Amino acid sequence: MRFKRYSVLPGFGLSLGYTVVYLSLIVLLPLSALVVKTSQLSWRQFVDAVTDPFALAAYRISFGASFVAAIANAGIGLLVAWVLVRYEFTGKRLIDAMVDLPFALPTAVAGITLASLYSANGWIGRLLTPMGIHVTETPLGIIIALTFIGLPFVVRTVQPVLQDLDPEVEEAAGSLGAGRWRTFRHVIFPEIFPALLTGFSLAFARAVGEYGSVIFIAGNRPMHTEIAPLLIVKKLDEYQYSSAAAIAVVMLAASFTLLLLISFIQRWSASGGLKP
Amino acid sequence: MNALRNVSFVGLLLITPLTVLVGCGDRNDSKKQTASSGEPVKILNVSYDPTRELYKQINELFAADWKTKNGPVVTIDQSHGGSGKQARAVIDGLQADVVTLGLANDIDALHEHGDLVAANWQERLPNNATPFDSTIVFIVRKGNPKNIKDWDDLAKDGISVIVPNPKTSGGARWAYLAAYGATLKKSGNDDAQARAYITRLYHNVPVLDSGARGSTVTFAKREVGDVLLGWENEAYLAQQEFGKDKFEIIYPPLSILAEPPVSVVDKVADKRGTRKVAEAYLAFLYTDAAQEVAAKNYYRPTVESVAKQYAGQFPKIDTFTVKEVFGGWQNAQKTHFADGGVFDQIYKPK
Numbered sequence: 001m002r003f004k005r006y007s008v009l010p011g012f013g014l015s016l017g018y019t020v021v022y023l024s025l026i027v028l029l030p031l032s033a034l035v036v037k038t039s040q041l042s043w044r045q046f047v048d049a050v051t052d053p054f055a056l057a058a059y060r061i062s063f064g065a066s067f068v069a070a071i072a073n074a075g076i077g078l079l080v081a082w083v084l085v086r087y088e089f090t091g092k093r094l095i096d097a098m099v100d101l102p103f104a105l106p107t108a109v110a111g112i113t114l115a116s117l118y119s120a121n122g123w124i125g126r127l128l129t130p131m132g133i134h135v136t137e138t139p140l141g142i143i144i145a146l147t148f149i150g151l152p153f154v155v156r157t158v159q160p161v162l163q164d165l166d167p168e169v170e171e172a173a174g175s176l177g178a179g180r181w182r183t184f185r186h187v188i189f190p191e192i193f194p195a196l197l198t199g200f201s202l203a204f205a206r207a208v209g210e211y212g213s214v215i216f217i218a219g220n221r222p223m224h225t226e227i228a229p230l231l232i233v234k235k236l237d238e239y240q241y242s243s244a245a246a247i248a249v250v251m252l253a254a255s256f257t258l259l260l261l262i263s264f265i266q267r268w269s270a271s272g273g274l275k276p
Numbered sequence: 277m278n279a280l281r282n283v284s285f286v287g288l289l290l291i292t293p294l295t296v297l298v299g300c301g302d303r304n305d306s307k308k309q310t311a312s313s314g315e316p317v318k319i320l321n322v323s324y325d326p327t328r329e330l331y332k333q334i335n336e337l338f339a340a341d342w343k344t345k346n347g348p349v350v351t352i353d354q355s356h357g358g359s360g361k362q363a364r365a366v367i368d369g370l371q372a373d374v375v376t377l378g379l380a381n382d383i384d385a386l387h388e389h390g391d392l393v394a395a396n397w398q399e400r401l402p403n404n405a406t407p408f409d410s411t412i413v414f415i416v417r418k419g420n421p422k423n424i425k426d427w428d429d430l431a432k433d434g435i436s437v438i439v440p441n442p443k444t445s446g447g448a449r450w451a452y453l454a455a456y457g458a459t460l461k462k463s464g465n466d467d468a469q470a471r472a473y474i475t476r477l478y479h480n481v482p483v484l485d486s487g488a489r490g491s492t493v494t495f496a497k498r499e500v501g502d503v504l505l506g507w508e509n510e511a512y513l514a515q516q517e518f519g520k521d522k523f524e525i526i527y528p529p530l531s532i533l534a535e536p537p538v539s540v541v542d543k544v545a546d547k548r549g550t551r552k553v554a555e556a557y558l559a560f561l562y563t564d565a566a567q568e569v570a571a572k573n574y575y576r577p578t579v580e581s582v583a584k585q586y587a588g589q590f591p592k593i594d595t596f597t598v599k600e601v602f603g604g605w606q607n608a609q610k611t612h613f614a615d616g617g618v619f620d621q622i623y624k625p626k
Contacts (some may be wrong), residue, residue, distance in 0.1 A: 054620070234443045239364065239388075
């Protein structure tokens with residue numbers, strides 16, 4: 001392979017060099033340490049550690065709840081972004097700033113707050129419990145916590161794209177006879193879909209790794225409400241460093257595959273896959 | 277050749293920040309402290325969660341005592357957290373001169389992983405290296421509306437029990453063993469019966485928090501559950517903090533003798549040259565002064581004279597030790613809390 005001899009932009013070597021350095025130091029080095037730790041296990045031990053019923057249940061809960069939360073965020077986030085871009089109203093700046101709060105709030109604080117709001121005698125829990133809806137100590141609680149921490153990702157990725165979308169394009173679609181739904185489905189949606197997907201995958205990835213806010217609301221019972229990151233912490237507490245690392249490697253591989261898949265869908269849709 | 281140049285450039289860039297980073301590493305380790313030279317000494321006591329207030333008070337007393345006897349100023353830094361987590365931090369390199377943890381198993385781990393502590397650590401200090409002990413009690417809501425008196429009551433239908441996860445909390449391991457052991461003793465060592473009991477008990481647990489404080493918050497603040505299982509000292513602390521009018525402490529007729537032990541971390545103390553002061557610090561825990569502080573913080577003193585003095589504060593209950601019922605911590609750990617152990621069986625799908 002040969003590097004390009006001339007480039008319009010100078011400094012390719014320098015910038016690539018630094019990119020490689022920082023990626024290595026900050027991402028690759030810890031990840032390879034993880035793999036090294038895992039390699040202390042024999043293949044048999046590795047398989048046993050990662051296919052243990054508790055581990056399988058934890059993946060199911062972590063990935064399942066994260067997926068549902070990310071879907072919910074894609075919907076709510078799109079709506080929030082839409083409202084913030086398309087309408088003018090008093091307090092808009094305030095709401096805009098509030099969207100970022102889940103980023104800034106320590107996750108433990110979020111978890112404790114949500115847990116006390118939704119517990120049987122909390123403000124919201126008091127209303128839900130008579131209806132037979134139990135949030136705390138159930139998977140629903142996990143989904144709510146993960147939705148909370150993931151919301152800004154979708155809003156912040158979709159918002160700029162919506163902002164750049166020229167209203168004239170919609171007017172043109174309207175004047176050509178497209179109804180509102182058709183305009184949305186065939187004109188607006190294909191434009192924002194790649195950004196929405198990015199937001200979705202960021203929210204999803206964040207949720208898979210989330211620990212702080214979930215453990216306060218989840219109940220943490222093995223097989224029922226135990227998320228994979230908690231299982232890893234538990235393994236560490238038992239000095240089982242290698243099997244903790246093994247579960248982490250599986251989580252990592254699964255997340256990476258999913259993110260890769262999403263980026264393929266994104267490329268496909270950006271190149272006009274969704275357009276009629 | 278341009279490609280080659282680019283590659284070596286990248287390589288150079290890789291190396292430069294690395295060397296800088298390495299150069300920034302902590303060099304404090306290489307400076308040995310000598311306890312006898314009259315220079316100020318600093319030691320670190322790595323402890324478990326609820327001992328924060330206790331050691332703060334003891335440390336002040338010890339520093340004053342050390343100064344009058346030996347001269348140099350000694351400062352004791354404290355670090356607190358779940359017992360298992362703290363042990364892991366020490367294994368991972370936290371420079372603890374002494375550890376004062378929630379259960380013997382966590383100090384055994386310091387011996388097993390990295391040989392940080394000598395194998396015979398528990399024989400080096402009186403009373404299995406336990407300066408003060410405690411027990412596991414029930415905390416119920418005022419008036420004891422569900423009439424919870426004994427271990428059997430916890431496994432009844434419709435009772436909600438709050439206790440942390442024994443895999444992550446030392447106190448929860450004591451609570452689990454207290455429940456299991458009490459049933460074992462009552463049923464005449466019928467293991468099957470004890471297992472059935474413990475399974476029913478944990479199916480009454482809606483939340484497994486990771487530590488004692490988490491469970492206290494769940495029970496007291498979020499008002500989840502009918503009964504909280506915990507350290508005796510934590511129970512009194514919770515009562516003080518959340519109001520005596522809200523909770524009652526119930527002593528079961530039989531409970532476990534919880535022994536949170538202490539040890540010098542040999543490898544660290546020898547490396548830092550702090551062995552003398554570290555050993556003196558632990559010996560100080562057995563003095564009347566320290567024992568009294570412990571009693572005031574609701575830990576049961578083990579020194580006879582002080583124990584007698586504070587006898588009125590601690591209701592007398594029958595206790596059993598881990599050694600006599602479970603054959604020691606290592607056994608208990610292997611049978612009950614290790615992967616696939618009895619605790620895992622409780623949750624394993626049939």
